[in-house]
Amino acid sequence: MLASLSIRDVVLIERLDLTFGPGLSVLTGETGAGKSILLDSLGLALGQRAEAGMVRSGQSQAGVVAVFTPPASHPAHALMAEQGIEADDQIVLRRIVTADGRSRAFVNDEPVGVALLRRLGALLVEVQGQHDQVGLADPATHSGLLDAFGALEPRRNAVAEAYRAWRGAERALKEAREAIAAAQRDEEWLRHAVQELADLSPQEGEEDALASERQGLQGSERRAEAIASALSEIQPRDRRGGGAPAAALRNAARALERLTPPSEEATAALTALAAAQDALAEAENVLERLASDAQPDPRRLETVEERLFALRAAARKYTVAVVDLPAHLGSLRERLSNLDAGTGRVAALDAAAGQARAAYVAAAGALTAARREHADKLEKAVSKELAPLKLDRARLHIEIVPREESAWGPDGQDRVTFLVTTNPGQKPGQLAKIASGGELSRLMLALKVVLARGSPVPTLVFDEVDSGIGGATAAAVGERLARVAERLQVLVVTHSPQVAARGARHFQVAKGVRGDRAETRVVPLDVPARREEIARMLAGERVTEAARAAADELLAGAA
Incomplete structure (x- = not known):
C-alpha cells in the first residue's frame, strides 16, 4: 500500500x-x-x-x-x-x-x-x-481479472505451462531444421574436415606435452654439442696425434728425461707432467662417457616438431586453439551425424511439437469454456451493484472472442474485453468510451466491489x-x-x-x-474537526447546528 x-x-x-x-x-x-x-x-x-x-x-x-x-x-x-x-x-x-x-x-x-x-x-x-x-479501463487486464474472479488461476497456469512447452518444442524443431540446412550446405567441406582432423587425431593435452619434450630435446642437443667441443680440444687433431694436449705433455716429459742426470727441478717438473697426463686422461674418459650418454636421437626432435607444427597449423586453419581441436573434431562429427540422421530427428521433433500444440489447444480450450461460464456470473454480480449507484440502466457485457493463432499466448487463445451499455438499445462499447466521467467512475467502483479479491x-x-x-x-x-x-x-x-x-x-x-x-x-482531521468538515459539506458556507447534527448522524451510521 x-x-x-x-x-x-x-x-x-x-x-x-x-x-x-x-x-x-x-x-x-x-x-x-x-x-x-x-x-x-x-x-x-x-x-x-x-x-x-x-x-x-x-x-x-x-x-x-x-x-x-x-x-x-x-x-x-x-x-x-x-x-x-x-x-x-x-x-x-x-x-x-x-x-x-x-x-x-x-x-x-x-x-x-x-x-x-x-x-x-x-x-x-x-x-x-x-x-x-x-x-480496469485497459482491456489488457480484463482476462486476468475474469480469471481471478472465477478462481481460474490453476487453469491459466496450466495453459501458460503448455504454451511454454509448445514454444520450446517449436524452437527445438526450428533449430534442428536450420542445423540440417546449414550442414547440407557445407556437407562436402564438413566431410573433408572430419577426415582431416580424424587423420591428425589430436589428443587432450598433446600440445603441452610436445612443447615440453621439444624443449628438452633442444636442450640435450646443445649439451651434446658442448661436450663434443670439449673433447675436440683435448683429443688429437690429426692421425699422428698432433695438436692434442696429451701429446704435448708426453713430448715435454721425454725432453726432460734426456737430461743426465736430471736436476731436482726437472724431477719435480716430470712429476707434475705425469699428474697432468693422468688428469687429462681422466677428463677425456669422463667426457667420452658423457658424450655417449647425451647423444640425442636426431629423428625424435624432427618428429616432435613436425607433429607440433601440424597441430598448430590445423588450429589456425579451423580458428580454434590447439587444446580445443579434439572438441572441435567432436562437434564436426556431431554435425555430420546430425546430417546423416537428421531426417529422422526432425520427424521426431515435428511429432513432439504437434503433440505439444495439441496439449496447449486442449488446455486453452478448457480455459475458454471456464471463462465463458464465469463471465456470465461476473456480469450478473456487477449488475447487482449498478442499480444502487444510479446506473440501473447500465449493463456489463464480457466479450470473449478467439484470436488468430499468431496471437495465442500464455494467457490463452481468446481475447477478453469488458464492454458496457448505459442505456437500453445501445450497442456495447469500451468502458472508457461509452460512459461519462462520473458514470465511468461508478462503473469502475461496481467492478472493483466484485473484483477486489483478485486485484493485484x-x-x-x-x-x-x-x-x-x-x-x-x-x-x-x-x-x-x-x-x-x-x-x-x-x-x-x-x-x-x-x-x-x-x-x-x-x-x-x-x-x-x-x-x-x-x-x-x-x-x-481529528474527530471534532472531521465533524465540522462534514457539517460544512452538508450546509455550505454557514455551518449550522442542524448540519452538525446531520454530520453526527452520518458518522454514526458509517461506524
Whole structure:
C-alpha cells in the first residue's frame, strides 16, 4: 500500500508530508483548493508526464517521493529484481522535475527510466478519475481479472505451462531444421574436415606435452654439442696425434728425461707432467662417457616438431586453439551425424511439437469454456451493484472472442474485453468510451466491489467518483468504497458528505495565502474537526447546528 507521500514545490504546494494507512482515506475541500494537485503529484511519482508548469513559481525544481510497502509476493518486487534493483520492505518512487520541464526518476535511490517507473506505478496504484482512467479501463487486464474472479488461476497456469512447452518444442524443431540446412550446405567441406582432423587425431593435452619434450630435446642437443667441443680440444687433431694436449705433455716429459742426470727441478717438473697426463686422461674418459650418454636421437626432435607444427597449423586453419581441436573434431562429427540422421530427428521433433500444440489447444480450450461460464456470473454480480449507484440502466457485457493463432499466448487463445451499455438499445462499447466521467467512475467502483479479491494492485485512487449524485446514491457509493477498502487501500477525493463519513482517515485540502503567495495545505482531521468538515459539506458556507447534527448522524451510521 501507499505508506507516505512527500511533495516539494509542486504548483501551490511548498512542502507537504502525508502518511497513509490501510482502509479508506478521504480527501475533501472546497473546489479549487488543490485536490487535483495532490493527484497530479502522485501521478508524477507513478511515471506520468512531467511538465515545467508543475514547478512552483520561483523554484528551480519540484520533487515527489511516494513510499510503498507491498507484500513480499507482490509482482513489483520481481520487476525490480529483473532490473537489478535491490528491494527491501519498502519501494520508494522518486521523481524530480526541473523548471525547464526535464525530469529524473529513481527507484530505491537507483536512477531509472520513466518507462520503468510507469510500469512499477501501474503495479502499485490504480487511478479511476474523471478524465484519466487506467487499470480496469485497459482491456489488457480484463482476462486476468475474469480469471481471478472465477478462481481460474490453476487453469491459466496450466495453459501458460503448455504454451511454454509448445514454444520450446517449436524452437527445438526450428533449430534442428536450420542445423540440417546449414550442414547440407557445407556437407562436402564438413566431410573433408572430419577426415582431416580424424587423420591428425589430436589428443587432450598433446600440445603441452610436445612443447615440453621439444624443449628438452633442444636442450640435450646443445649439451651434446658442448661436450663434443670439449673433447675436440683435448683429443688429437690429426692421425699422428698432433695438436692434442696429451701429446704435448708426453713430448715435454721425454725432453726432460734426456737430461743426465736430471736436476731436482726437472724431477719435480716430470712429476707434475705425469699428474697432468693422468688428469687429462681422466677428463677425456669422463667426457667420452658423457658424450655417449647425451647423444640425442636426431629423428625424435624432427618428429616432435613436425607433429607440433601440424597441430598448430590445423588450429589456425579451423580458428580454434590447439587444446580445443579434439572438441572441435567432436562437434564436426556431431554435425555430420546430425546430417546423416537428421531426417529422422526432425520427424521426431515435428511429432513432439504437434503433440505439444495439441496439449496447449486442449488446455486453452478448457480455459475458454471456464471463462465463458464465469463471465456470465461476473456480469450478473456487477449488475447487482449498478442499480444502487444510479446506473440501473447500465449493463456489463464480457466479450470473449478467439484470436488468430499468431496471437495465442500464455494467457490463452481468446481475447477478453469488458464492454458496457448505459442505456437500453445501445450497442456495447469500451468502458472508457461509452460512459461519462462520473458514470465511468461508478462503473469502475461496481467492478472493483466484485473484483477486489483478485486485484493485484494494492492501492486504488478514485477522483470524485460521486460527481453528479447525492443522497441515497452517494451513500451507496460510500458503502461500496468501504467494502472495497476492506481488502485494498482506497484513497478518494470527494465532495459528498455521505462518502466522507465512511473514511477511516480524513484529510482536508485547503488553499490559503502566506505572505503574498497562494498555498495549498493538507491537514489530517481529528474527530471534532472531521465533524465540522462534514457539517460544512452538508450546509455550505454557514455551518449550522442542524448540519452538525446531520454530520453526527452520518458518522454514526458509517461506524
